[in-house]
Amino acid sequence: xxxxxxxxxxxxxxxxxxxxxxxxxxxxxxxxxxxxxxxxxxxxxxxxxxxxxxxxxxxxxxxxxxxxxxxxxxxxxxxxxxxxxxxxxxxxxxxxxxxxxxxxxxxxxxxxxxxxxxxxxxxxxxxxxxxxxxxxxxxxxxxxxxxxxxxxxxxxxxxxxxxxxxxxxxxxxxxxxxxxxxxxxxxxxxxxxxxxxxxxxxxxxxxxxxxxxxxxxxxxxxxxxxxxxxxxxxxxxxxxxxxxxxxxxxxxxxxxxxxxxxxxxxxxxxxxxxxxxxxxxxxxxxxxxxxxxxxxxxxxxxxxxxxxxxxxxxxxxxxxxxxxxxxxxxxxxxxxxxxxxxxxxxxxxxxxxxxxxxxxxxxxxxxxxxxxxxxxxxxxxxxxxxxxxxxxxxxxxxxxxxxxxxxxxxxxxxxxxxxxxxxxxxxxxxxxxxxxxxxxxxxx
Numbered sequence: 001x002x003x004x005x006x007x008x009x010x011x012x013x014x015x016x017x018x019x020x021x022x023x024x025x026x027x028x029x030x031x032x033x034x035x036x037x038x039x040x041x042x043x044x045x046x047x048x049x050x051x052x053x054x055x056x057x058x059x060x061x062x063x064x065x066x067x068x069x070x071x072x073x074x075x076x077x078x079x080x081x082x083x084x085x086x087x088x089x090x091x092x093x094x095x096x097x098x099x100x101x102x103x104x105x106x107x108x109x110x111x112x113x114x115x116x117x118x119x120x121x122x123x124x125x126x127x128x129x130x131x132x133x134x135x136x137x138x139x140x141x142x143x144x145x146x147x148x149x150x151x152x153x154x155x156x157x158x159x160x161x162x163x164x165x166x167x168x169x170x171x172x173x174x175x176x177x178x179x180x181x182x183x184x185x186x187x188x189x190x191x192x193x194x195x196x197x198x199x200x201x202x203x204x205x206x207x208x209x210x211x212x213x214x215x216x217x218x219x220x221x222x223x224x225x226x227x228x229x230x231x232x233x234x235x236x237x238x239x240x241x242x243x244x245x246x247x248x249x250x251x252x253x254x255x256x257x258x259x260x261x262x263x264x265x266x267x268x269x270x271x272x273x274x275x276x277x278x279x280x281x282x283x284x285x286x287x288x289x290x291x292x293x294x295x296x297x298x299x300x301x302x303x304x305x306x307x308x309x310x311x312x313x314x315x316x317x318x319x320x321x322x323x324x325x326x327x328x329x330x331x332x333x334x335x336x337x338x339x340x341x342x343x344x345x346x347x348x349x350x351x352x353x354x355x356x357x358x359x360x361x362x363x364x365x366x367x368x369x370x371x372x373x374x375x376x377x378x379x380x381x382x383x384x385x386x387x388x389x390x391x392x393x394x395x396x397x398x399x400x401x402x403x404x405x406x407x408x409x410x411x412x413x414x415x416x417x418x419x420x421x422x423x424x425x426x427x428x429x430x431x432x433x434x435x436x437x438x439x440x441x442x443x444x
Contacts, residue, residue, distance in 0.1 A: 023394040028057055030360050032110060046096075046103035052088055053096060056103075062093065063100060064395045067350040070335060073097075083397070098342040104349035108160060111356050115151070115158045116175050124203070125180045126152055126313075127159075128320040129188065131169045132328075134348065137338045141165060146333075146348065149175040152319045155366075155380065156359045162348055171196045171204070181205060181300075183317050189213055189297060191245035194253055198299070205298040205314055208255070210290060213297070215241040215255055225286060229293060232257045237307050243297070253297045256310050265292035326384050331355055354391055361387040 073090035142165035149159030159175020178201035189208035
């Protein structure tokens with residue numbers, strides 16, 4: 001890490017300490033070189049004038065402390081003073097951080113783009129796609145939606161996109177190359193998504209709902225859900241169909257419809273009735289019958305994948321749900337601090353960048369595992385937790401504890417409460433209480 005640009009030994013740019021900083025340098029080696037970090041920080045406007053923050057790597061470290069440890073801006077400024085003698089105010093950090101979200105987004109995109117371009121280890125790359133909702137404090141709705149593409153073979157994220165609450169889930173947001181197999185749940189099972197995947201030369205496997213997906217035969221005649229379910233009951237589980245779409249030419253696809261076990265069907269119908277009751281409605285007979293079948297559409301031919309293979313491959317989709325669970329439970333992806341939108345976006349992109357670093361450290365651990373071929377495999381949950389702690393300890397770093405304690409005169413003013421009427425009133429009452437209780441008995 002570069003300590004300072006030329007002429008930085010001033011009151012505004014104190015000498016940066018390099019104690020306990022070797023691990024931070026190792027962590028930075030997993031990101032683009034320092035020169036690229038600096039160039040992109042200047043290009044995106046994250047670090048144009050180097051007042052008090054001397055380098056892009058230092059700015060990145062401050063952002064990570066703010067987001068990973070869920071600190072306030074004032075607490076982050078106090079940490080910077082204790083660890084590196086950086087004299088910053090919370091308003092100065094608010095200004096810098098507010099201009100850095102685009103920079104972090106570029107770093108994440110750059111890291112993931114390299115992953116997408118890598119050749120698949122086993123021929124066809126499997127891409128699991130899904131999205132999750134992020135809600136700001138005090139909100140009951142959908143404020144942000146994070147769209148994610150996951151490679152279960154390599155156990156890593158290969159694509160992300162952050163939108164507001166109105167950003168819908170579409171195959172267009174999936175990261176992949178021609179020939180990759182994209183797997184998604186029923187929200188992607190529409191003719192428009194099939195058309196988009198076909199245009200990008202992607203293989204696809206989407207769950208579908210026959211009440212919201214129109215299917216027809218090769219002559220364009222509508223195929224009714226009841227007839228398809230009757231055929232499935234008779235043992236005919238797959239059909240070559242076309243998917244009509246208004247304003248577009250119908251696209252060809254393969255429909256797979258298989259009855260599920262009575263236990264699964266019973267649970268699905270019970271959930272349908274429960275959800276309908278909450279809305280004061282009653283599910284239709286067709287809806288209840290469809291709950292007893294698994295339906296999907298795919299570009300994979302019968303020669304490429306049998307019905308049994310299609311069903312088993314779709315079960316892998318659950319892995320992307322586990323990624324969201326790990327990111328939220330262990331990396332605090334959903335613990336958004338109340339702030340303006342630029343800082344909310346900064347929090348999300350910083351935690352995604354840390355998720356990428358954690359995955360890279362986890363890959364090193366898996367590669368060094370002497371029991372990699374034995375069962376059971378390494379727990380991704382434990383692996384994520386341990387390496388997240390590694391990243392936190394590296395980022396916190398800085399000077400030693402004794403030197404931090406000796407910097408109390410610098411950090412104490414940064415930790416004062418903001419002036420508040422209730423707080424001032426409480427302090428006055430407490431002072432009066434101490435004065436009265438400390439006065440000798442019998443005196444006014």
